[in-house]
Amino acid sequence: DAKTTQPPSMDCAEGRAANLPCNHSTISGNEYVYWYRQIHSQGPQYIIHGLKNNETNEMASLIITEDRKSSTLILPHATLRDTAVYYCIVRNYGQNFVFGPGTRLSVLP
Amino acid sequence: GAGVSQSPRYKVAKRGQDVALRCDPISGHVSLFWYQQALGQGPEFLTYFQNEAQLDKSGLPSDRFFAERPEGSVSTLKIQRTQQEDSAVYLCASSLARGQGAPETQYFGPGTRLLVL
Numbered sequence A: 001d002a003k004t005t006q007p008p009s010m011d012c013a014e015g016r017a018a019n020l021p022c023n024h025s026t027i028s029g030n031e032y033v034y035w036y037r038q039i040h041s042q043g044p045q046y047i048i049h050g051l052k053n054n055e056t057n058e059m060a061s062l063i064i065t066e067d068r069k070s071s072t073l074i075l076p077h078a079t080l081r082d083t084a085v086y087y088c089i090v091r092n093y094g095q096n097f098v099f100g101p102g103t104r105l106s107v108l109p
Numbered sequence B: 001g002a003g004v005s006q007s008p009r010y011k012v013a014k015r016g017q018d019v020a021l022r023c024d025p026i027s028g029h030v031s032l033f034w035y036q037q038a039l040g041q042g043p044e045f046l047t048y049f050q051n052e053a054q055l056d057k058s059g060l061p062s063d064r065f066f067a068e069r070p071e072g073s074v075s076t077l078k079i080q081r082t083q084q085e086d087s088a089v090y091l092c093a094s095s096l097a098r099g100q101g102a103p104e105t106q107y108f109g110p111g112t113r114l115l116v117l
Helices: none
Strands: A009-013 A018-023 A032-038 A045-050 A061-064 A070-075 A084-091 A103-108 B005-007 B010-013 B019-024 B031-037 B044-050 B053-056 B065-068 B075-079 B088-095 B112-116
Touching: A009 A018, A018 A032, A018 A084, A018 A103, A032 A061, A045 A061, A045 A070, A070 A084, B005 B088, B010 B019, B019 B088, B019 B112, B031 B075, B044 B065, B044 B075, B075 B088
Parallel strands: A009 A103, B010 B112
Antiparallel strands: A018 A070, A032 A045, A032 A084, A061 A070, A084 A103, B005 B019, B019 B075, B031 B044, B031 B088, B044 B053, B065 B075, B088 B112
16 A cells, blocks of 8 residues: 555646645655656656655755655646646655555646 | 657457567666556556566466566566456556665656557
């Protein structure tokens, strides 16, 4: 079973920031938080991952709470092409990825 | 680009037929994974190879499912005597390494959509 809980769906206005939450209250000390997204009819695409510190790359920012029990993926300026299912995954190196149902993000014009 | 490729992209099979799905990982990637994705669900792990060795096949749903990677690069997922419940998207992913402290980012192919009638 997935170790994360995400809202099933969210809407975001084009050009605004999309903030996608993820709860992982049972995360252990060595487990990383990964985010992937899946655009319709494509394979999942890696976005970002982190352990404790906040992370930022060209696609998104990852904010992890101090107790590590939850995190937020931030897409700073959402575009229509960001419409996808976003998966939050908790895993340690060497473990399998376990995908939950994810959050379906709809970016609206 | 030099991403993960899968073929065929679409496959229609009659119940009872055998099918073979191919995955070409990114060149140099040691690890290869197969996933099954039912409609409206997230991908579910099937099996994992490190080079030619199949180290984990705990996710294969039945003995009708068989995967191989004989030369440590291209992999084939074979489903024998297909059933309607096998209808799904089959995803392949590859990564540079596993269990060595590397980020292990998995790169996914576009998937093969299998429909069993």
